[in-house]
Structures are given as C-alpha cells and as structure tokens.
Amino acid sequence: MTPRIGFLGTGWIGRHRMAAMLATGAVEAVAICDPSAECVAEAQALAPGAQVVDTLAEMLALDLDGVVIATPSALHAAQSIEAFEAGKAVFCQKPLGRTAAEAQAVVDAARAADRLLGVDLSYRHTEAMRRIAGLVRTGALGRVFAVDLTFHNAYGPDKPWFYDAAQSGGGCVVDLGVHLVDLALWTLGFPPVADVDARLTRAGLPLAAGEVEDYAVAQFAAGDAQVRLACSWRLNAGRDAVIEAAFYGTEGGAALRNVDGSFYDFTAERFDGTAATRLADPPDDWGGRAAAAWAEHLARAPGYDPQAEQFVHSAEVLDRIYGR
Structure with missing residues (x-):
C-alpha cells in the first residue's frame, strides 16, 4: 500500500519538497496544515484530494504513515517527537533540533517507535x-x-x-x-x-x-x-x-x-x-532529492534506520562551535 503522508508547513520549501515526494509516485499526500491560507491553497494545487487540518494533533488523528515537517526551527524537535509517539515516520527540515539534546531526543523517539527519520540535508544529494x-x-x-x-x-x-x-x-x-x-x-x-x-x-x-x-x-x-x-x-x-x-x-x-x-x-x-x-x-535538479529519497525509503522500509544517529553527531559539533 502506498504510504499516506501529511504535510505540516507548506511554505515555499515545504511545497517544493512535497512536489518532489509526489513526483516519485512512492507516497500519497492526504493532509495539509499551514496557518497561511495562501500556502494551503498552493499546496492543494499539488494535492487536490488532501484534507486541510488546523493542527498537528488533527493530522496525527488521521490514517497516516508519515509527516513532513517544514515549520520554524523551534518547533522541529517537539513536533517530530509528537509524530513518532503517534507511530508516524518523519521527514524534517534542518535543523532537526536547536541543540544536540533536542536532536538526540528525536532520534530516541524514532528508535522507540521503530519509524523512519529523515532530515533535509539536501547538499549531500548534489x-x-x-x-x-x-x-x-x-x-x-x-x-x-x-x-x-x-x-x-x-x-x-x-x-x-x-x-x-x-x-x-x-x-x-x-x-x-x-x-x-x-x-x-x-x-x-x-x-x-x-x-x-x-x-x-x-x-x-x-x-x-x-x-x-x-x-x-x-x-x-x-x-x-x-x-x-x-x-x-x-x-x-x-x-x-x-x-x-x-x-x-x-x-x-x-x-x-x-x-x-x-x-x-x-x-x-x-x-x-x-x-x-x-x-x-x-x-542538476538536486533540491528535492533528499525528500524523494526519504519517500522511496518509507515505501520500501518504514522502520527505524540507525543512520539517523548521524544527525546527532553533526548537532554535537554545532553545540561545540556555540560553546554549549
């Protein structure tokens, strides 16, 4: 069965990643959430059949397999953890967390839920x-x-x-x-x-x-x-x-x-x-490749991927650059 995905945050980058995922044919967009009516309308143009919801909680109550998060950085960790606790896979914009501790908490939640975690580190894919x-x-x-x-x-x-x-x-x-x-x-x-x-x-x-x-x-x-x-x-x-x-x-x-x-x-x-x-x-049309790769991985193997621990290693270096 094709994985059913909700898109939380449909500004420019959220819509771009949404289009890249849908172009693979590996996933189906079934829910959209954004405070901007204009952003919602533009996302609906990509996925006319998707249901519009007002909150992440409403989205998670639907029959979803994964959530794509493109919201402000302060929300990434908490929203990712909420999605994992609901049994959904997650693809999140960078940074996964504001600190290494936040990133670690997300990875721990992914492991506990046995669900796939991806982060939009897109330059790897050039x-x-x-x-x-x-x-x-x-x-x-x-x-x-x-x-x-x-x-x-x-x-x-x-x-x-x-x-x-x-x-x-x-x-x-x-x-x-x-x-x-x-x-x-x-x-x-x-x-x-x-x-x-x-x-x-x-x-x-x-x-x-x-x-x-x-x-x-x-x-x-x-x-x-x-x-x-x-x-x-x-x-x-x-x-x-x-x-x-x-x-x-x-x-x-x-x-x-x-x-x-x-x-x-x-x-x-x-x-x-x-x-x-x-x-x-x-x-080289590389911008959506990380998103597309996550969608294809989800369709093939939705469980936890230990490579998610790499996100914590990078976050730890950033912490040390910031002296925290």
Whole structure:
C-alpha cells in the first residue's frame, strides 16, 4: 500500500519538497496544515484530494504513515517527537533540533517507535558532492588531511524568528553551517571530532546576550582531517552566495563550488598538482532529492534506520562551535 503522508508547513520549501515526494509516485499526500491560507491553497494545487487540518494533533488523528515537517526551527524537535509517539515516520527540515539534546531526543523517539527519520540535508544529494564523496571514500585522494568549507549568503533570512536565539538556536551557523558540518562528516564517514574552536560575531563585534551571529569561523579535527569553516549572512561578498566544500588529500584534491554566485548551480573538480579535471556541471535538479529519497525509503522500509544517529553527531559539533 502506498504510504499516506501529511504535510505540516507548506511554505515555499515545504511545497517544493512535497512536489518532489509526489513526483516519485512512492507516497500519497492526504493532509495539509499551514496557518497561511495562501500556502494551503498552493499546496492543494499539488494535492487536490488532501484534507486541510488546523493542527498537528488533527493530522496525527488521521490514517497516516508519515509527516513532513517544514515549520520554524523551534518547533522541529517537539513536533517530530509528537509524530513518532503517534507511530508516524518523519521527514524534517534542518535543523532537526536547536541543540544536540533536542536532536538526540528525536532520534530516541524514532528508535522507540521503530519509524523512519529523515532530515533535509539536501547538499549531500548534489551530483557534485556525490562525485567528491566517491573519490574520498575510495581513497582516490589518498589520506584526506584538510577540508575547507564556506557558505556566505549575501542576503540572510527574511523571517524574524531566525534572529531570535530562543527560536532558532543560533544564527548563520545553525542555518548554513549545519550543511557544511554535515557535508564534511558525511563525506569522511563521521569520524570522531576534537579540538573545536570558533569565533562568532554580529556586525563584526562579539555577540551580546540574546544575539545571533551573522559571521562565524570555526575549526576542528575530524579524524585525520583538519576542517576549517566560514559562514555568514549579509556579507559584502560581491555576489549572491559563495559556497565551497574542498577536500585535500595526499594523492589529490577535489572541490564543490557554486557557479557565478548561484545558490543552486554547482561544479565539482578534481585537483592533481596544478591540473583540474571537471567532474560535474549544472544543470542538476538536486533540491528535492533528499525528500524523494526519504519517500522511496518509507515505501520500501518504514522502520527505524540507525543512520539517523548521524544527525546527532553533526548537532554535537554545532553545540561545540556555540560553546554549549
């Protein structure tokens, strides 16, 4: 039987992931919940037969197999746990929790319910990153000893809750750095992390109480590799975005880079001395692949996947960057 899914939060990203899931044919949309009538109407255009409900509790009372959560960050952990306690699988926007403790509580709930948990860590699914990860994991680059990660967003979020630490869990690190940390650890096979050091600022100054950072630099050891991370909102970057994930080994290097400031177009190159070989080019319709993969996994095997514990490992690194 095709899994029946409820969609909690149908703003732009929620609808985009909804469309990607439905396009697989692996799941059926049966419920929609969003406080915005406009967002509900646009979601209904994708799934005309879906029932509109006012609350998550109403959604969970329906005959569902899973819930897709695309709500503000402060709600992710509690809503995910509520869904698991009702016996539903969950696909959640990042971050899974504002802290590692919240992320751990969600994973514990998924394990107890024996239900699938997915998080929208979408950059893993770019063709560029897939190619680079393959080189690293097969040893083609030798022993990887350095990783450089960058994500500068020249705009920054447009929702007020992003700037409230209690609601967001932090600033550009929890918004953008979560992708970078995940890419490094996922590519390297989630090795132990040590020696985390970071500097977080707002408008170039140390953070005051209650403020969130708009610029951050951090470094840490991930197994044998030294990782350097930089991320920001509203940096005078000369373009919309600067995104890079570069891996340097004893037998070569490789890097994902965005094209002409794009948030969506990426190349991958392999480096050998001064020579560069192109591995991947746009176009690459990657944005919904994490969602689609979860939908297909749910249809095939709805039970708990132990790889969910990776989400806690990344969250623990973010906690250490924040000094908590």
